[in-house]
Amino acid sequence: MDAGVRLMGVVNVTPDSFSDGGRFLDADRAAAHARELFASGAAILDIGGASTRPGADPVSVEEELRRVAPVFERLAAAPVPAQLSIDTSRVEVARAALDSGATLVNDVTALRDEPELAGLVAERRADCCLMHMLGEPRTMQRDPRYGDVVSEVKAFLQERLAFAVGEGVAEERILLDPGIGFGKTVEHNLELLRRLDELVELGRPVVVGVSRKSFLGAITGRPVDERVAATVAACVLALERGATVFRVHDVAAVGDGLAVATATVRPPWRPTSTTTTTTGTPTS
Numbered sequence: 269m270d271a272g273v274r275l276m277g278v279v280n281v282t283p284d285s286f287s288d289g290g291r292f293l294d295a296d297r298a299a300a301h302a303r304e305l306f307a308s309g310a311a312i313l314d315i316g317g318a319s320t321r322p323g324a325d326p327v328s329v330e331e332e333l334r335r336v337a338p339v340f341e342r343l344a345a346a347p348v349p350a351q352l353s354i355d356t357s358r359v360e361v362a363r364a365a366l367d368s369g370a371t372l373v374n375d376v377t378a379l380r381d382e383p384e385l386a387g388l389v390a391e392r393r394a395d396c397c398l399m400h401m402l403g404e405p406r407t408m409q410r411d412p413r414y415g416d417v418v419s420e421v422k423a424f425l426q427e428r429l430a431f432a433v434g435e436g437v438a439e440e441r442i443l444l445d446p447g448i449g450f451g452k453t454v455e456h457n458l459e460l461l462r463r464l465d466e467l468v469e470l471g472r473p474v475v476v477g478v479s480r481k482s483f484l485g486a487i488t489g490r491p492v493d494e495r496v497a498a499t500v501a502a503c504v505l506a507l508e509r510g511a512t513v514f515r516v517h518d519v520a521a522v523g524d525g526l527a528v529a530t531a532t533v534r535p536p537w538r539p540t541s542t543t544t545t546t547t548g549t550p551t552s
């Protein structure tokens with residue numbers, strides 16, 4: 269796949285995540301799942317101990333740490349050659365993860381919940397993903413409204429980028445994310461995907477997290493465990509509009525979709541050895 273395109277595999281160490289809650293609450297299972305996602309093609313493993321699904325109640329810092337710290341310890345004991353990301357907005361949780369090998373902090377509050385997190389990211393020279401969210405998870409899906417969703421999300425990300433840089437985070441370490449499903453209607457999500465190129469204009473890599481989300485269910489009528497094809501379609505369109513990092517649960521399927529998409533929209537395509545005959549002709 270194109271060198272700039274990266275899959276970020278989701279490792280939810282939670283009892284209540286919207287699509288896989290409870291499946292990887294045990295640290296051994298979560299670490300094994302992370303390794304499987306890496307084997308399937310994830311360049312980044314995003315480990316989180318607090319659900320941000322609509323309506324989710326916040327968990328304590330102690331509980332969040334109790335969930336994720338053992339997973340980072342297991343991965344540090346037998347390292348995986350992927351970038352480790354901590355999905356948190358808490359300084360204490362981020363610090364523990366950075367101490368155990370994480371080099372990316374994925375903060376869905378874009379350094380608003382605990383602004384001191386910016387200083388930690390700067391000091392550790394970590395990468396940082398800043399995501400847009402309207403409101404907070406408990407209430408964000410109650411009638412979200414925008415004038416123009418794309419310009420508002422863009423202005424927000426621009427302001428958060430400036431904040432992070434002002435706090436000492438190197439600009440080249442920052443990723444931006446429109447926060448699909450975070451205080452947005454189906455139409456808001458679609459408009460953001462349709463006009464993603466406007467966010468790419470901010471000059472930083474754009475991350476998208478469409479994986480299995482409810483707007484895909486609203487369009488296809490499918491339950492959460494049957495949204496892989498819809499996820500692939502949304503990722504392919506996001507790629508075409510300039511996204512480069514894809515936060516997904518179904519790494520292998522999305523990887524195949526993006527491999528075809530990158531070969532098509534970012535030529536030249538080169539055959540891999542397993543799909544070529546001895547004469548160098550692609551087999552199918």
Ligand code: HH2
Binds near residue numbers: 285316375399448
């Ligand atoms: N979405 C979720 C969580 N973290 N981070 C970024 N940067 N972008 C996203 O779109 C994003 C995110 C929600 O998905 P999931 O982790 O599967 O569910 P839950 O929050 O219920 O654990």
